[in-house]
Amino acid sequence: MSNMWDVIVIGAGPAGTACGKKLVESGFSVKIFDRRQEIGSPKRCGEGLSEGTQELIGKIPDRCIAQKIKGCRVYSPNGKYLEIVLSHGGFILERKVFDKWLAERAVKAGVDIQANSFISNLIENNGYFVGVKGEFLGEKFEEKAKMIVCATGAESPLRKQALNIFSRPHLIDSCLQYEMSGIDIDPELIDIYLGNEIAKRGYCWVFPKGKDRANVGVGIVPGEKTAKFYLENFLDSHPQIKKGSIIEVNAGCVPVGGMEKDMVANGFLVCGEAAHHVNPIHGGGIKEAVVSGQLAADIISECLKKNDVSKKALSKFNGLWWEKRGNKMRKIEKLREVVEKLSDKDLNDLLGLLEPSDVIEFTRGSKLSVFAKVLMRKPHLISLAKHLL
Structure with a gap:
């Protein structure tokens, strides 16, 4: 019964x-x-969370937090990076x-x-x-x-x-992540690595969970090469991480639009x-x-x-969600649609033209006109820039 x-x-x-x-x-x-x-x-994720999320769910107990974060570094394909300081910091959770x-x-x-x-x-x-x-x-x-x-x-x-x-396959990223121990990292900074050779459409990440432990992963558009191929290539080019031990493996799919x-x-x-x-x-x-x-x-x-x-x-839920979050998410989706069309050379050039504070706003769906103006400095990217306006 x-x-x-x-x-x-x-x-x-x-x-x-x-x-x-x-x-x-x-x-x-x-x-x-x-x-x-x-x-x-x-x-099923890198376990990162912004400090501000506590406004939604209340104070997160210390036992749920593996590491507090002060910012992140975003690496272009040529190895140069932009360091971003988060005004309120963030966490890497024990999910x-x-x-x-x-x-x-x-x-x-x-x-x-x-x-x-x-x-x-x-x-x-x-x-x-x-x-x-x-x-x-x-x-x-x-x-x-x-x-x-x-x-x-x-x-x-x-x-x-x-x-x-x-789920539409072209809007689902394939992800693979190793939790690794015994590695050399900055425990207060997330590292994000961009590039078509590094991770097709996605990125590689290092999310610290302590002074020598981190989630190391990749998210890519499914294709001929697997997430494992990209992650192993990433580790091969980062011996300070590769030297560590894999203590957990996680794989799955994430919708990106x-x-x-x-x-x-x-x-x-x-x-x-x-x-x-x-x-x-x-x-x-x-x-x-x-x-x-x-x-x-x-x-x-x-x-x-x-x-x-x-x-x-x-149906009121449809309108409410799109009003509160959906329209913002659609702007961010447009940003992703532009970024995934950029060559590695474009990424190298553009990262050097951006301010750290702007990058944070872009990921929130704000100030996309600023990014569009940066794109317009490159004649061959003008059509992409219009997608953001």
Whole structure:
């Protein structure tokens, strides 16, 4: 016999727990299912987070933080770099600890979470999604709810069942990351390496987790050469890192654009990375996931109070997300579309013309006209510059 919840959330990542926590605080019953045996594991990102994100989620406990960061260095293909000081700094998280902390907070607020639960199908009735079918430790189950939230990440087929959403290969980057120990790094600076030979369309990164430990990874557009090929090449050219030991390996895919316009159906909403709510230029998704989950909770709460979870009522989420974050993300996506067309020579030339403070603004979707003006100094890049105006 199945239980009846106000809301079932599929996925206990930052989007799912943010959504669930806010809903129970509004008085609704929430069940979150997550397919992983342990929430937060395996980690799927470089684990970087800005200091300002605490304004959204509250003070992050020290146990969740591996290393505090003061800035980053952005390397052009010729090895020269631009050093950027972050006004408020940032963190490299222990993502396994951080995600579990988010889940624990949600549980303390009143959310019921169940790990190791694979949701295989959505239950429909009279044109509405009203529940889920799944499996826990070999036993099949069904759970019913007034509302279903999909916060599974970018690889779930459930999005296709409800909204015919599927990930487009050209908008998905392939990522590979080694956590390495016994390396020589500056523990207070993130290093970003750009270049078509270094990482096609993407970049290589070194995110410090201590004085001699870091996440070392690459994100690329899938092609003839694999992420492993690019990462191993990067290590070969950086002996101070290659000399270390690989203590963990993580691989996966990250959406770098294609934010969904329509994210709702009758009794159903998709948010977070599952809706491609990820910064398109650097692939960071934690902050965007939390914002997306919280906005989703606001709209779902309104709809449940009115006893109306129709597509028409829930469609307010589409407009709200695009107003609050989507239009900004689209500007950043345009920036990525320009940057990925630049040659290594262009990158070498342009990095020397930019101010560190401008680069920070670019990644936030601001001051793109400044970047366009820099591009216009090169006649062959004028057409690209117009894409930003």
